[in-house]
Amino acid sequence: MRHRQGFTLVELVIVIVLLAITGLFVFNYLGFGAQIFRDTTERDQLVAQSRFAIARLSRELQGAVPRSIRVSITDAQRCIEFMPILASSVYLDIPRPGPTSSDPFIAIEPVANDNLVGGYLLVYATNTSYIYGNSVQRRKVISNITDTSPAQDNLVEINYATTPAFFGAESPARRYFIGGEPVSWCYDNTSNSIYRFAGYGLNSLQPSFSQLQISAASSAEIMAKYIYNDLNNNEFPFYVFEATLQRNSLIKLDWRFSREADSEPLQFVHEVHIANVP
Incomplete structure (x- = not known):
């Protein structure tokens, strides 16, 4: 009689267990690689959008009327306001x-x-x-x-x-x-975003963020996201240091980015010098 050869139940169980262990390691390895790729992509996006927002605001501040930049301490320095220059030259005669x-x-x-x-x-x-x-x-x-x-x-x-x-x-x-008409950049600690407001008119007192949300909500543009400055812990996003006889006006931006609150923080501290040429 021909003897038929095959696998015993014990052998099948051992093979299945070994394949499961091998598959688990392969799956974890691929998952770890995918996680690294996702984290790297998200970090690159976070850095790119933070650099864009800071570079955009820096250019606008450097094109602002000298001495027009202001922040409000009573509003936790969450907004910075300035008047953009439309034109400039010299005069020969004035009344x-x-x-x-x-x-x-x-x-x-x-x-x-x-x-x-x-x-x-x-x-x-x-x-x-x-x-x-x-x-x-x-x-x-x-x-x-x-x-x-x-x-x-x-x-x-x-x-x-x-x-x-x-x-x-x-x-x-x-x-x-x-x-031109004043412009404001404001930090919203509820949505963790930076907004840009324009077209709300000239005000003797700097408008607060809540006032801008009401009067200029239609002009609001999101310039940056995932910012987690703790205003209650004096982590103010905007600082203005007035010009003196020794230096020009200095604007300090302190933005604390993160993919998730209190996780992998990325702090940007950037200074903008404004020429004192009134």
Whole structure:
């Protein structure tokens, strides 16, 4: 008789157990590799979006009207506000108190001479109260820009209806700025995101984050996510150090990113120097 050969039950059980152990190790190895790939991808995305947001805000701050950058301590320094520069140049003549109070504002034509109507004409605005406050002696609202009479190359007359028409002070360098509507960047510790607000108008007091959410919610743009600054522990995202005789204005950004709260924190401390050229 032909003897039929096969596997015993014990042999089958041993093979199945060995295959299960081998498969478990292979699965864990592949899963560990997939986890490393996912973690690396998420870290790269976190670093990329943090660098983008910081670089974008740094450029905007460096293009802001000098002395217009401010933060509110009462709002836990969660918002930074500034007035962007639309144009800038030097002037030849401005109205001053006294016999010259009705003189026209004669200036060298700025490089950007379009869409400046409605902008804020600023001369020697050395602090935020001159830029945002109720006094208009160093801030006027432009109604139009025309050629001088008689016309002269590169010279224009900047007109405004703001009263008084004269300026309370002159710039040592005879410089003027034309600023646009203020912009705010704010940290929302509820959604752990940085928002950018614009188009909400000029306010003498810096608007809080909650006020901006109401008045400028339609203009809100998310600029960064996964930020976990603890405001209750004085981890403020924005700091402003005013200019002194020894240095320019200094803006400090302190953002603490993380893929999950209190897990693998990534802290960015970035400084932006603002030229003090009023």
